[in-house]
Amino acid sequence: MEKALVPLVLTLKVAGLATLVSFVAGVTLAALMTRFRFWGREFLDAVLTLPLVLPPTVLGYYLIVLMGRNGWIGRWFYETFGITLMFTWQGAVVAASLVSLPLVFKGARTAFEGVDSNLEKAARTLGQRELAVFFKVSFPLAWRGILAGAMLAFARAMGEFGATLMVAGNLPGKTQTLSLAVYAAVQAGDDRFAAVLVAITSLVCILVLLLSGKVLKSQYLREVER
């Protein structure tokens, strides 16, 4: 049981940080893309959505080629700062952020586009600056859609397997998240431990779903009452 605690804590840490990263990046990108029209906008949208449809192994390959110790970006990073993402939990965070980004981004973009632009215009006529319009009007109105996207992103980050295995490896106690630990236990024929891990994972996922349902519902009720 205690042996299962290490991958559980690591998984929550990685998924939590990955959700944070994809939340900030996804919401910012979605807000900018709703606000500004520029050449190649839909192409950028497609690129940002790509991790959702690409096999995780393809993403893992891209990450190794870019971020590896001999990768295009990774080599410079390693030679300058002496650090690399390969075989570290930070590498797992990068992989999980990448796969969960489209879920936040898509949710946020749809939510922002659903905001009545008259309300934003009204705020501007009242002398509010662009940033204030965003934080006082657009963001609060789009919040529900963004939150739904972030919940899905967290669940996706928790279950990330392919890209993580390729970039962060499967190092017990270091980068071995729940999904990787289940894989390792089954491969080694340790069915008992696999069963414990599977039960824990299922339990955590059910909790996340229940919690998100509750948060979204109470948010909705508050809005209806208003």
Added chain:
Amino acid sequence: MRGKFRLKLLVCCCILALAGAFAQQTEAKQEELIVSAAASLTDVFQEMGSAFEMAHPGIRVVFNFAASGALLQQIHRGAPVDVFAPADQKSMDRALEKGLLRAGTRRNFASNRLVLVTPGRATSSIEDLQELTKEEIAWVSIGNPETVPAGWYAKQIVILEGLWETLQPKLIFAESVRQVLDYLNRGEVDAGFVYETDAAISAGKVKLVAVLDQGEAILYPFAALAASRKQDLAQRFMEFVTSEEGRTILATHGFGNP
């Protein structure tokens, strides 16, 4: 007009899908032999399969390459495999204990050696196993000893040299010996344990440091599986591997006689 075009497109897609399904069906008429083999046998067995298919028209050999431990688990859980060829005696012994083998078919067909290698473009240079403790060696890749025979062999030797505890923080476990090789090829690790035959494939990309033959001899066994319905075919394949032609193929890939 657009609707008509869409309809045409849909019809075309359906026809293509049907054609694909039929093509597969005709292929299925060939007899198939499924061989689960150690990852280190990937290249040599692919060539072996082609040669066997040439000699036996109408038969298709399908390979499933992975770490021997993982293959054993698949077979134990009922994977429809005809021949099992792991890289160690331990996996085969376990298969025997579980009653998965057909009695009397087990046999050793090749031998190999474990080597320590570094990436070819490595700036650091080490000359033997003991030097893995040097500070400039940050990461050493090894197959997961639980499932990968190459990793298990390596672990035994490292323990024998009294380095297991010291090296522990540097070890990067891989899912198969070929993943270790890939990490080395890309220069993502500073050293790694692979078989001599793997190192030969990546000659130029990896540098041989030392041959590690202080551990137990590495012998590849194979056997037909009790649950297989193609005992005849399995037997013929195993005979082919141990035949003159089979031995030549094994030798050109650097495998020794058992």
